[in-house]
Amino acid sequence: MKLYLYCLAEGVDRLDKASRGVSGAAVRVIKIDDFSVLVSAYGGDVSAALNKNALAHNAVVRSVFTQTTPLPFRFGTLVEEEQLRSYVKTHRQALKNRLAHVRGCAEMNLRLIGPRKNAPPAPERAQPLGPGTKFLLDKRRELCGEEWRVEQTGELSTWLADKLGDLIRDEKIHLVPAESVLLAKVDHLVDRVNIPQYREKMAKAIAERPELRFMVSGPWPPYSFANIELEFSRQFGVI
Amino acid sequence: MSDFDQMIVGEEWESTDLSLLETLDHVLNRGLVIAGEITISVADIDLIFVGLNVMVSSVETAKDVLRKHETTE
Numbered sequence: 001m002k003l004y005l006y007c008l009a010e011g012v013d014r015l016d017k018a019s020r021g022v023s024g025a026a027v028r029v030i031k032i033d034d035f036s037v038l039v040s041a042y043g044g045d046v047s048a049a050l051n052k053n054a055l056a057h058n059a060v061v062r063s064v065f066t067q068t069t070p071l072p073f074r075f076g077t078l079v080e081e082e083q084l085r086s087y088v089k090t091h092r093q094a095l096k097n098r099l100a101h102v103r104g105c106a107e108m109n110l111r112l113i114g115p116r117k118n119a120p121p122a123p124e125r126a127q128p129l130g131p132g133t134k135f136l137l138d139k140r141r142e143l144c145g146e147e148w149r150v151e152q153t154g155e156l157s158t159w160l161a162d163k164l165g166d167l168i169r170d171e172k173i174h175l176v177p178a179e180s181v182l183l184a185k186v187d188h189l190v191d192r193v194n195i196p197q198y199r200e201k202m203a204k205a206i207a208e209r210p211e212l213r214f215m216v217s218g219p220w221p222p223y224s225f226a227n228i229e230l231e232f233s234r235q236f237g238v239i
Numbered sequence: 240m241s242d243f244d245q246m247i248v249g250e251e252w253e254s255t256d257l258s259l260l261e262t263l264d265h266v267l268n269r270g271l272v273i274a275g276e277i278t279i280s281v282a283d284i285d286l287i288f289v290g291l292n293v294m295v296s297s298v299e300t301a302k303d304v305l306r307k308h309e310t311t312e
Contacts, residue, residue, distance in 0.1 A: 051259060054266045074270035087273050217261050223269035
């Protein structure tokens, strides 16, 4: 039988109370070396009633988040128990490093939208474009877009570092492609004890940028800082 | 009710809708992945992304963003 995975943590020997997860299945703890993995038996269709199951997944992760900082698995992860044991043993050191990285922390999310600076002029379309011209224009737009993305990410990161200082333990910035507006998603890893201070400083920073609209949410379990595969890929330039 | 806090600057939003969108964004798009073991395919992930990206904007800006996003796909 397959197991549905919720999160991986250290030092969780049992659940505080009987917990129901995806598809109403009972959640239990599997110990593998130093790790505790929260799982439930796979029964039914995970993708059915998506909202309900997604909320159940998050609720189980949050129940552990009250005790410690876990690495949440992505929704919909189903494996055989043997496969899970093999994965944990194979990635033991990377998982330990990742748990150490998020220990004592929570994730805060910031989303902002506003007018895009240095937006390129709208292309003139008086005459139909040939395939060569279209290709070159698309290429130019792609290159300009990448330059803009790097510049804006740097600018945003510098501004946030100035406003939040050493409250940020880790940061991920994702700019969404759009020609005339700036859309950004920022994930911050913050020590739990510093969250009130983070909120306070963020509120002050937001007040200084009336041209932008913001949404801040958190604290979350560190969903955005859990994936060791992505970290590996990034380090080696695969993505 | 939500078990996390939201601070929204700009416009009023239904907090229950935001909570659901936020939760979906986290559990569907983020988290530890065991390669090849995600068993569900959620066709509307992009819609959720876009929904989250525009929810702090006005309706008009949101429409503009969605249109631009579609043309860049």
